Amino acid sequence: MHALIQGVILGVLTGGVYALMASGQTLIFGIMKVINLAQGAFVILAAYLAYQLFVSFGVDPFLSIPVTTVVMFGLGVGVQVLFLRPLRREDKAELSLLVTFAVALLVEGVLSVTWNTTHRSINTSYANDSISLWSFQITEVRLWAFLLSLAALGGLYLVLNRTRFGRAVRATVQNPDAALLLGVEAQRVSALGFGLGAATAAAAGSIYGLLYPFNAGSHYDLISRLLSIVVLGGMGSVGGAVIAAMIVSTSSAVVASTLSPVWSEMTFFVILLLVLLIRPQGIFGTAGRGAI
Amino acid sequence: MALRNRLRRAAPIGAVALLLAVPVGACSSQSNQGTSKSGPLVIGASISLTGDFADPGKAVKAGYDLWASTVNAKGGILGRPVQFKIVDDTSSPDQVVTNYQNLINKDKVDLVVGPFSTLLTIPASQVAKRYGYAFLEPAGGGPKVFDQKLDNLFFVQPAPVVKQGDVFADWVLSLPADQRPKTAAYTELDDPFATPIAENLRSRFEAAGIKTVYKQVYPAETQDYSPIMAKVVAVKPDMLVGGTQSEDAYGQVKSLVQLKFSPPFMFLSNGANSPVEFPDKVGAGNTTGIMSSGDWFPGSTAAGSADFAAAYIKAHGGTADSIDNSSAEAYAVGQVIEAVAKKTGKIDNATIISTLHQGSWPTVLGDLSWDANGAPTGSFHLVQWQNGKLVPVFPAATAAGNKPLFPKPNWGSG
Numbered sequence: 292m293h294a295l296i297q298g299v300i301l302g303v304l305t306g307g308v309y310a311l312m313a314s315g316q317t318l319i320f321g322i323m324k325v326i327n328l329a330q331g332a333f334v335i336l337a338a339y340l341a342y343q344l345f346v347s348f349g350v351d352p353f354l355s356i357p358v359t360t361v362v363m364f365g366l367g368v369g370v371q372v373l374f375l376r377p378l379r380r381e382d383k384a385e386l387s388l389l390v391t392f393a394v395a396l397l398v399e400g401v402l403s404v405t406w407n408t409t410h411r412s413i414n415t416s417y418a419n420d421s422i423s424l425w426s427f428q429i430t431e432v433r434l435w436a437f438l439l440s441l442a443a444l445g446g447l448y449l450v451l452n453r454t455r456f457g458r459a460v461r462a463t464v465q466n467p468d469a470a471l472l473l474g475v476e477a478q479r480v481s482a483l484g485f486g487l488g489a490a491t492a493a494a495a496g497s498i499y500g501l502l503y504p505f506n507a508g509s510h511y512d513l514i515s516r517l518l519s520i521v522v523l524g525g526m527g528s529v530g531g532a533v534i535a536a537m538i539v540s541t542s543s544a545v546v547a548s549t550l551s552p553v554w555s556e557m558t559f560f561v562i563l564l565l566v567l568l569i570r571p572q573g574i575f576g577t578a579g580r581g582a583i
Numbered sequence: 584m585a586l587r588n589r590l591r592r593a594a595p596i597g598a599v600a601l602l603l604a605v606p607v608g609a610c611s612s613q614s615n616q617g618t619s620k621s622g623p624l625v626i627g628a629s630i631s632l633t634g635d636f637a638d639p640g641k642a643v644k645a646g647y648d649l650w651a652s653t654v655n656a657k658g659g660i661l662g663r664p665v666q667f668k669i670v671d672d673t674s675s676p677d678q679v680v681t682n683y684q685n686l687i688n689k690d691k692v693d694l695v696v697g698p699f700s701t702l703l704t705i706p707a708s709q710v711a712k713r714y715g716y717a718f719l720e721p722a723g724g725g726p727k728v729f730d731q732k733l734d735n736l737f738f739v740q741p742a743p744v745v746k747q748g749d750v751f752a753d754w755v756l757s758l759p760a761d762q763r764p765k766t767a768a769y770t771e772l773d774d775p776f777a778t779p780i781a782e783n784l785r786s787r788f789e790a791a792g793i794k795t796v797y798k799q800v801y802p803a804e805t806q807d808y809s810p811i812m813a814k815v816v817a818v819k820p821d822m823l824v825g826g827t828q829s830e831d832a833y834g835q836v837k838s839l840v841q842l843k844f845s846p847p848f849m850f851l852s853n854g855a856n857s858p859v860e861f862p863d864k865v866g867a868g869n870t871t872g873i874m875s876s877g878d879w880f881p882g883s884t885a886a887g888s889a890d891f892a893a894a895y896i897k898a899h900g901g902t903a904d905s906i907d908n909s910s911a912e913a914y915a916v917g918q919v920i921e922a923v924a925k926k927t928g929k930i931d932n933a934t935i936i937s938t939l940h941q942g943s944w945p946t947v948l949g950d951l952s953w954d955a956n957g958a959p960t961g962s963f964h965l966v967q968w969q970n971g972k973l974v975p976v977f978p979a980a981t982a983a984g985n986k987p988l989f990p991k992p993n994w995g996s997g
Contacts, residue, residue, distance in 0.1 A: 421841040430841045504830045547810035552801040
């Protein structure tokens with residue numbers, strides 16, 4: 292029982308971080324129907340930026356997030372304008388897979404040349420501190436990371452639901468043609484939406500770097516998890532991605548705590564398979580139109 | 584963990600490369616004797632300067648280069664200056680075969696020495712065998728290397744990888760019965776270079792009556808160690824043996840610190856023996872009392888060790904702590920070649936092969952000796968973190984007066 296509860300605590304805290312990463316991914320899909328295979332690489336790039344700011348200038352990775360967010364947003368807009376916009380509309384879905392994968396490889400290459408292949412981690416003075424709650428230990432970094440993820444998700448929610456830009460995004464997701472007719476500038480929304488998706492990678496990167504050691508190759512593991520979460524939640528649904536992230540990370544942490552860590556990684560994909568068999572559009576996905 | 588995945592993917596490619604390489608080798612003549620030559624002694628090596636093994640590969644190269652400059656400053660080998668011909672294998676088992684074939688057939692080097700990793704050493708050693716070249720190698724110590732039963736191969740480290748941790752059992756079992764741990768937990772990475780070390784220790788401890796209260800093998804993809812460590816904490820073992828590589832060692836320690844449990848005896852097969860990375864990753868205050876095993880360490884009194892460290896610092900800067908063990912191991916390869924020449928007055932492949940199967944050979948790693956398959960027959964040193972430094976503590980002969988510290992103090996007390 293004790294192990295089970297400890298597992299749930301870990302799963303929920305980790306789930307928040309994955310929710311943040313996957314929300315950016317699913318947002319990009321929702322707006323542009325582009326499956327962004329570079330999202331994992333963006334997270335790792337942001338983790339390296341936070342690492343370097345910490346090592347060179349002693350900036351706490353939580354405090355460097357505003358800086359990295361701006362950088363990642365700019366990068367996202369740049370990638371969209373340079374590489375995705377020129378694609379023809381009819382084969383955008385297929386070609387964007389190749390293009391974003393190429394971007395991921397490019398980022399990986401630059402990272403491994405710059406920081407070589409050694410694993411890095413951001414070791415703050417509080418990295419190993421934990422809070423005892425009854426007989427359970429809650430790692431402080433995870434708790435802060437969880438709260439920050441919630442805050443970032445909250446910010447994303449406000450942007451999408453309370454701003455003119457958010458309304459344009461939602462309109463584009465629900466019906467791109469009608470949005471265009473009503474004067475939504477699809478090109479601009481796409482570029483800013485891609486930037487916003489990449490910007491979520493900034494906060495996620497800082498947190499990832501605090502929690503796990505990483506190197507340039509880490510994005511492969513990450514992107515497979517993110518894609519599973521996005522598909523599970525329903526592609527394009529931010530709320531679905533949050534719920535899906537919670538489900539998968541809690542269940543894999545519980546399996547690791549109660550059964551064996553050997554089965555934990557598999558849990559992720561077993562759940563995905565089951566959902567695809569029973570509800571192919573994902574938990575919150577809609578068969579036809581987009582949802583957010 | 585992408586690196587390990589790539590290794591797995593690379594294995595079948597390597598097998599195919601070997602098959603392709605066989606006919607080429609079969610029709611080549613055996614032309615290896617560089618005996619009565621004068622002029623420079625050219626030694627060929629294929630090293631991973633790019634790809635997955637680039638970092639350790641460069642450390643190996645640094646060791647070879649350092650030895651060459653040291654020996655040349657003393658007038659070379661039998662009056663011949665040493666010259667390395669180093670080519671990049673991009674960490675690929677295909678390329679390594681091509682490289683050694685070219686070094687031997689095209690460049691007609693006098694000797695060849697090994698690349699980095701077991702994965703690359705196996706195909707490379709077979710090429711060397713085919714042409715009658717001796718194959719001293721610093722970094723291929725997995726069981727499959729010795730399963731080949733090659734008489735030309737010599738693994739230049741004190742012991743094969745799987746026996747790396749045995750020195751910890753030697754020490755624990757040397758303690759009086761009432762001071763020994765009664766219970767033990769084993770957490771092992773599912774990896775051919777980690778699990779066997781811990782399993783070797785487990786069988787020795789179980790035979791000596793130390794009860795196994797928990798054992799868990801975890802996959803390379805594991806990111807969160809707290810579920811595993813929470814279970815270790817639940818059984819409160821006297822001793823924790825981690826069959827670790829690197830990141831997982833840091834992950835285990837961090838989780839234990841967070842869960843506030845410090846086992847009285849703690850041994851990690853790898854990761855904890857890295858003088859720079861380990862304190863950086865887990866926090867210097869959390870290292871005290873953790874044990875590991877190593878072949879070379881700063882302050883070692885083995886043959887030529889002080890000269891090696893001084894030359895390294897002179898060439899690369901930094902301190903003795905920043906010297907990668909792979910450099911010391913590569914340097915030891917050179918020392919062995921030097922010793923053969925000194926003892927026999929000759930330097931050719933046949934002499935090296937026939938000479939090294941007997942006797943003991945002093946190097947920076949200690950005195951080395953080999954069995955018929957090239958597996959070294961010595962043992963590693965037990966090292967422990969004390970006052971923020973990694974020091975040898977057992978066997979006493981090489982411990983320079985350091986005593987093992989036990990029970991391990993609590994976290995953060997370093």
